[in-house]
Every structure is written in structure tokens, then in C-alpha cells.
Amino acid sequence: MTRRYNSISALGAFVIWGGWAFWINHSSGMTQALRSGLTQGVASLLITLAMVRLVASLCARFSYPLRLWLAPLLTVALTGTGLVCLHWLARTPHILSTIALPLTVAFSFCLFTAYQLERQRQA
Numbered sequence: 001m002t003r004r005y006n007s008i009s010a011l012g013a014f015v016i017w018g019g020w021a022f023w024i025n026h027s028s029g030m031t032q033a034l035r036s037g038l039t040q041g042v043a044s045l046l047i048t049l050a051m052v053r054l055v056a057s058l059c060a061r062f063s064y065p066l067r068l069w070l071a072p073l074l075t076v077a078l079t080g081t082g083l084v085c086l087h088w089l090a091r092t093p094h095i096l097s098t099i100a101l102p103l104t105v106a107f108s109f110c111l112f113t114a115y116q117l118e119r120q121r122q123a
Contacts, residue, residue: 006048011045012048013044014042014044017041017102018040018044020040021036021041022034024094025094028094035092039087039092040087040098040099044102047079047082051075051109051110054078055072055075056113056117058070058071058074059118064118067118068118071110072110072111075106076106076110080103
């Protein structure tokens, strides 16, 4: 992946998931919605930049077929735990609703990445 692709993907994650968090938490007031949105946006940007590397690193540690499921599960467990902690510190009112959809998409992306890495390994 190119640096440009990674940067655009990370900025997209900031906008999409930060906007999602803002919308989910807007009923708690503008200040809280902005804080939640910025928290999720920055976290999503950083997670997007690190996720492929983390999945690849974890895939290298496990054997087939375990790596196809375990690497994505561990990646999302780690990032999900981090998100819960960050949103708790930011006093996000609706933490579960804020992170559920982004983590679902992240898990799907991690599964796809692990599968692609396995295809490259077998080629």
C-alpha cells in the first residue's frame, strides 16, 4: 500500500467514524458530541494506520487456519479495549453505540486482510 493510500484511508476513517460518534452522541449536547467525535476520529485515524501491520504481525505468529480468525479477533479486541478506555476518559455518553459499528467494520476489514495475506503466502 502506498503512503498516499494509507493517508487518504486514515483521513477517511477520521471523518466517517468521528462523524458517526458525533451523531450518536449529539443528544447529550454539542460539547459532548464534539469531544466524542474528535476522540473517535483521532483514534480511528491512528487505528487505520496501524491495523494492517498488526494483523500481518499476528498472522506471522500463528499457523494456518488459526491465523485467519485469531489475528483479526486479537486486533479488534486490542483496538476495542483501547476505544472503550479512550471514550470512558472522554466521558462519551453512549460508548457502546459509538464503537459498535466501527469495530464491526474493522473486524470485517481485518478478516479480509488476513485472508489476503494468506493468499499471498500460498502464492
